[in-house]
Amino acid sequence: FWTHTEPFPGVELKASQKPQHHGVYTMFHGTSIASARLIIANGFKQSTGGMLGKGVYVSRDKKKAAHYPLNSNNTDRVILELRVRVGRVKRIDKDNHPLQYTWHSHGYDTAWVIPNGGLKAVRSGLEEDCVFDPKRVKVVGIANAPNPIVQKELQHGVYTMFHGTSVANARLIIANGFQQSSGGMLGKGVYVSRNKKKADRYPMKRDSSDRVVFELRVRVGRVKRIDKDNHPMQYTWSTQGYDTAWVPPKCGMTAVPSGLEEDCVFDPKQVKVVVPLRNRWNKDPRLYGLLGGRGMDLK
Structure with a gap:
């Protein structure tokens, strides 16, 4: 975004006014x-x-x-x-x-x-x-x-997203922060989604009593859209100067049969927990104790 330290914010012309060259x-x-x-x-x-x-x-x-x-x-x-x-x-x-x-x-x-x-x-x-x-x-x-939520997200480049995991992994994430996955359909990174329904599905093949969904604040940085199978940058986007890979909803990729939106953030430091959301949170006070009763802030 432009800031007030820049010299010239732009002139507002009426629709019928002729623009000047180089204005x-x-x-x-x-x-x-x-x-x-x-x-x-x-x-x-x-x-x-x-x-x-x-x-x-x-x-x-x-x-x-x-x-x-x-x-x-x-x-x-x-x-x-x-x-x-x-x-x-x-x-x-x-x-x-x-x-x-x-x-x-x-x-x-x-x-x-x-x-x-x-x-x-x-x-x-x-x-x-x-x-x-x-x-x-x-x-x-x-x-x-x-x-106002969308307005704030767009202005600051920090988005609300979600991540589903097990209770054991939730404790580790709260204690130590996220760790970069060793792989996945978009390569290394932290896998998150703006769609809570997507996060609700994880971990796969686990009982609901062993699932925790984190609400996150994610600083996405530079984003690469991956919208088809065998995209030329599906696994290499991070080496091309991008911070996040984004799979849009209903894009038809065979690796995303649900059709739900997904993101992979290369640097775990850009992903911070706000609060766990699922009922398991209330049943396991150790999670709350590890978080100290409040979320971790993105600096």
Whole structure:
């Protein structure tokens, strides 16, 4: 995120105001919660296409960003506030504009669709921009989130997740912290999930009386999405500069027949216990005593 120690936070233009070449402007981007986490962790990625070709699609109009993702529920919509260095700007103000898809090859950094410009692809009539280089777009805040919990998680990069384990292992984790697993479907790391139902299943083939689910605070760092079998970085993501591997829900990987979301955090120091959740916690006061009656904080 941008901080107030940086020199220029960005100018807010009205939708109809013409951007100046090489200006820095406040804009917005609407996305899902999962994508917002990836963007904050890794930065924007260039889209493969769109009505203006490749780039990062943004708008000065928050109402425009609020429409995205299309066909999604409001409970899964986040609006990111951005600082955008527009560079050289090309105005696209009609259908079949000769530079609609080729503006970047003509030396422009941003394509600007004016409000109420009459383009059929912009039925809302709201202003839109496409920035070719993702490095020109930086997240500076969360303009809107579905609830305060998501807002706080996105702002601080520390997420609530869960881990299921046995009572014996729970005691060791509370006493010594997490240890990196020797392997797994994503290689070495600590396996956690944002979905408590996923954690409830572990350890596999154990009686429910020997299961404890930890609520965790996880600092994810840089995140790599692993969304298919035999992904080229399925086991090597940590060697490529990523801190966490993320398997999205219902991605079809054969190793995740439940279809539930899963994460692998390479450094155990980034995973801290808040509190055990299952009833076994109440039946075994030694767990509570080891934790000292409160959670361990991420510094």
